[in-house]
Amino acid sequence: MTESYDITIIGGGPVGMFAAFYAGMHNAKTQVIESLAELGGQVNALYPEKTILDVAGFPGIKGRDLIAGQRQQLDQFPLTIKTGEAVTNVTPNDAGFTVTTPKGSTQTRAVIVAVGNGAFAPRHLNVENEAALAGKHLFYSVRDLERFRGHRVMVAGGGDAAIDQALMLEPVAKSVTLLHRRAQFRGLAHMVDLLQASTVNVQTPYLIRGLEETAAGEVDVTLKQVGATAATTHQVVDDLIVSYGFTADHSALAAWDISMAEDHRLIAVDRQMMTSVPGVYAIGDGATYPGKSPLIAIGYGEAPVAVQAIMSAYFPERRGPVHSTSITLKP
Numbered sequence: 342m343t344e345s346y347d348i349t350i351i352g353g354g355p356v357g358m359f360a361a362f363y364a365g366m367h368n369a370k371t372q373v374i375e376s377l378a379e380l381g382g383q384v385n386a387l388y389p390e391k392t393i394l395d396v397a398g399f400p401g402i403k404g405r406d407l408i409a410g411q412r413q414q415l416d417q418f419p420l421t422i423k424t425g426e427a428v429t430n431v432t433p434n435d436a437g438f439t440v441t442t443p444k445g446s447t448q449t450r451a452v453i454v455a456v457g458n459g460a461f462a463p464r465h466l467n468v469e470n471e472a473a474l475a476g477k478h479l480f481y482s483v484r485d486l487e488r489f490r491g492h493r494v495m496v497a498g499g500g501d502a503a504i505d506q507a508l509m510l511e512p513v514a515k516s517v518t519l520l521h522r523r524a525q526f527r528g529l530a531h532m533v534d535l536l537q538a539s540t541v542n543v544q545t546p547y548l549i550r551g552l553e554e555t556a557a558g559e560v561d562v563t564l565k566q567v568g569a570t571a572a573t574t575h576q577v578v579d580d581l582i583v584s585y586g587f588t589a590d591h592s593a594l595a596a597w598d599i600s601m602a603e604d605h606r607l608i609a610v611d612r613q614m615m616t617s618v619p620g621v622y623a624i625g626d627g628a629t630y631p632g633k634s635p636l637i638a639i640g641y642g643e644a645p646v647a648v649q650a651i652m653s654a655y656f657p658e659r660r661g662p663v664h665s666t667s668i669t670l671k672p
Contacts, residue, residue: 354382
């Protein structure tokens with residue numbers, strides 16, 4: 342017999358997890374399906390050491406601690422959590438939708454898509470020896486700060502992630518150099534101010550043109566100055582962290598039996614977070630509308646909007662909580 346749910350949340354990152362929590366407060370029978378082996382999305386997989394600043398009530402909280410807290414929230418409700426499963430199809434039917442994964446099919450009344458930027462992979466450094474040094478001296482995220490304690494570290498990139506990683510390495514590394522191809526950084530103004538006040542050595546405008554492991558087990562980085570002189574120089578470090586962003590892939594959604602309107606590879610939604618397909622909602626970084634900002638805090642706000650819209654449309658007889666404080670949760 343096919344298991345049936347009120348709400349299926351596709352994607353178990355921070356925003357999908359909060360949507361599941363809010364669905365639990367409505368006593369909605371809910372399943373969360375996540376393709377990665379663990380909940381937490383990019384925050385858990387790539388940035389567990391990163392300090393996140395845009396969560397209300399926390400001056401700063403590490404990614405792993407944020408996900409651990411959200412996991413405790415979910416434990417208060419009898420939710421079905423499925424990890425290591427990718428949704429291969431969503432098919433409409435008279436009762437809602439059939440959700441298919443390699444492990445089987447389930448029935449659901451409504452769907453919330455919270456896949457963020459989809460399948461993600463870091464943009465790799467395009468130089469010789471990249472593959473040989475990756476995971477040894479070359480990294481694309483900082484999963485364990487202790488790995489870099491006492492090391493000379495170079496971080497390459499100009500966005501918020503690069504600045505964040507340089508600043509969080511500063512207290513543990515012997516030295517930190519932040520390399521960017523432009524004189525101006527793309528990060529938030531406050532983070533750039535913190536960078537300028539730090540001991541991080543900022544080098545601009547430079548590009549990485551080569552890597553070579555030395556006999557002493559260090560990395561000789563060939564740098565090329567951007568501009569008229571195009572001068573070449575070398576710098577020896579213990580580790581290089583490349584933060585050039587990620588490639589996103591929503592191709593899995595295109596294989597579903599429903600067609601959602603997309604805007605530049607993002608899913609267009611209305612004020613209730615509903616897509617062009619009735620019963621299918623999208624939240625988080627994968628959803629777009631005029632004025633949208635790609636922040637975790639924004640996604641946290643979108644989650645209850647989508648859940649409330651589903652409950653009002655499909656389960657009007659269930660009066661949901663007016664305030665979260667009116668709910669008695671398990672200790």
